[in-house]
Amino acid sequence: MNYKISNGKILLTGPDRLETAERDLYILDGRISFGPAGLPEESFEVVDAARHLVMPGLINMHTHAYMTLMRNYADDVGFDEWLFKRVMPVEDTLPLEGAYWGSLLACMEMIRTGTTTFMDMHMFRGQSCRAALESGMRAWIGRGLVGADLYGDGLSRFRQGLEEQAEYECGRIRFTLAPHAIYSCGPKLLEQVAREAADRGMRKQIHLSESDNEVDDALRKYGKTPVALLRDTGFLDEKTILAHCVKMRGDDISIIKEAGSTVVTNPASNAKLGNGFAPLQDFLDAGIQVCLGTDGTCSNNTLNMFREMGLVSLIHKAIHRNPVTAPADTVVRMATANAGRALGLAGELGVIAEGALADLIFLDLDAPSMFPVNNPVSALCYSACGSEVDSVMIDGSFVMRKGEYTSIDAERVRYEVQKVADQYL
């Protein structure tokens, strides 16, 4: 289906900052065009976007979709109880089908709150892919790898990841290599992953320097920070996505900058687990590309990128005692265009531009939280809560329209998730 989106307020990237303009958008073969591309107007279904802000779908650059089963399941407890007594026992017994329904619930929530693309690190072969495919979402997916040797103790998970890729990779679903962290993966495995990723042209993702313990242990064991260890294994390059990066020490930031890697900050998760605040301003000052992620619901407990945008701006204004720190424009880009660049789709993903992928969300400007519309970019960061999104298009198709899912049977998902929760939680 081709669409003509009319009467909307369109969020565009101006020369200096994001701005809005009232203009038509044409959607043709899953791409955005500012004109009808020579086709007669009748070949487009008109979508009336009056009183709506139309913007690029948000991109959640770090999550674990299956965990959504465990939303609000392990809160206000210490880290060890959280991980070893609550989260891991569920993960150890959960069947594949359970992870599938949890992942589909994640897609439901992400679509509902305007996220169109997510980067997932998972542990249940194929389930995140199934959920993303069926929900209509765009995703970059990686099987969490652990071990000392990719071709030894790490082999079965590596194979699972490659099997998934062979089975599911398509326009909307891409694959990454995803070693879990430097404390669960040895340097040899990291080197091997770096080579495999280079050979295959794949992106890499990893949890990095999330806690003081991680950094202190690395310094004891390797005599260097986790960031330096990654550099020395050849893991850091412009296709590397580094989640968390809370505890930067020494030259860490300049190492990341030099490598051209991307940092994904996860403010809610880092706060909720008591790890603190990532040095966002230092990343920005260094010119590092920064994106935004929610992490999984066990440490958030929502996948709502609007909450995350507000949070990241507010905490950094507070930390720096400066109302100008982390302005709305910067934050909205972190959740859109920066992610598109990090995923190798600069100008194609996370922006509204001629030829860009048609991943669009429609926000109701009549919602009390958006009204009056004094500054739409401010609204996205400071007053929206996510429920203003009433329609979502991904890859040129609507997955939610006027609040109704078109791809997901929400009642069925709730029924199945509840069954899994009753049995395994």
Added chain:
Amino acid sequence: MNYKISNGKILLTGPDRLETAERDLYILDGRISFGPAGLPEESFEVVDAARHLVMPGLINMHTHAYMTLMRNYADDVGFDEWLFKRVMPVEDTLPLEGAYWGSLLACMEMIRTGTTTFMDMHMFRGQSCRAALESGMRAWIGRGLVGADLYGDGLSRFRQGLEEQAEYECGRIRFTLAPHAIYSCGPKLLEQVAREAADRGMRKQIHLSESDNEVDDALRKYGKTPVALLRDTGFLDEKTILAHCVKMRGDDISIIKEAGSTVVTNPASNAKLGNGFAPLQDFLDAGIQVCLGTDGTCSNNTLNMFREMGLVSLIHKAIHRNPVTAPADTVVRMATANAGRALGLAGELGVIAEGALADLIFLDLDAPSMFPVNNPVSALCYSACGSEVDSVMIDGSFVMRKGEYTSIDAERVRYEVQKVADQYL
């Protein structure tokens, strides 16, 4: 109308913590009862609350409703530009009617996101009262006072406040005395206000120790902190509500504790204006009663108490590097029962209890953000975004039902607000 609320999950205050139970609630003459109070069942209209959490309405203990006109109007600028070039010029020219529509928009947003009571400090005679009365909300309202002498340069505002009280005070609308701050009010005025409030049995509210400048200036001018100044003017007692309290120094916290005054923390506003983080844990450790507020939309930019609950918990976990700090149970009480106590209605407001005021909100437990319902109290603090609220009862009457306002003509409010914004912003 009397109601019987059936099939809901009811949030109750257990012996140690908040808990939920499945039981019926009867609403009779604006009060909650656990039984039909001798009346036949037919005298109650049945409200089916299946798949809903029924809880006390949230209480926003510090805001400036009229400011909602200026939502997203003055962001990402320094404090002086914010106040002197953006906010104050609007306030200086805005007519009463403009403040009324802004206040009604505030009520729309508060109701939509589950707030049933607010404490307002305003500067437009009668307009906040009108909006609260018409919307059906409960409010404690105070005319912001400034000057050196309550009966001299402060007199006209004081009189306005008393006139409002005479005109509007009723069961739902109560009045406070509201000196603006120690930097805009002299010690003599503060003493006079304290006496007037005591004579009249009124509560007092004030902005306090919001910024370093305020505290440094007080130390220079008075040789004591703003808190000590308030104590020495007789202003601090158990009927005093202190908004902000970000910059506590010396004995400030023990002074507040000794006086039995209430602290209202406003995490979004303090962060957004670059003032930093209030020492929440110190207040809690001292046994001070702490409530939660959004402040006005110029420094937030939403009146969404769910956003505020999540924020206050996350930032304090991060600051203390402890996932157990500011747990959900504590935070939900800050937004409900603590406020009821601070307003002199312990056991009557902010709780579900026999005889309590029937201010109730209904949250859809099928919303993706609430599902699966592993822990409803966690959900309120960590995953809800406010849009889960679909029905709101205040004083025994529905002001929103299944997402539809019953007291507010939303379209009219938007029309009028837009007109005011076009003319004065």
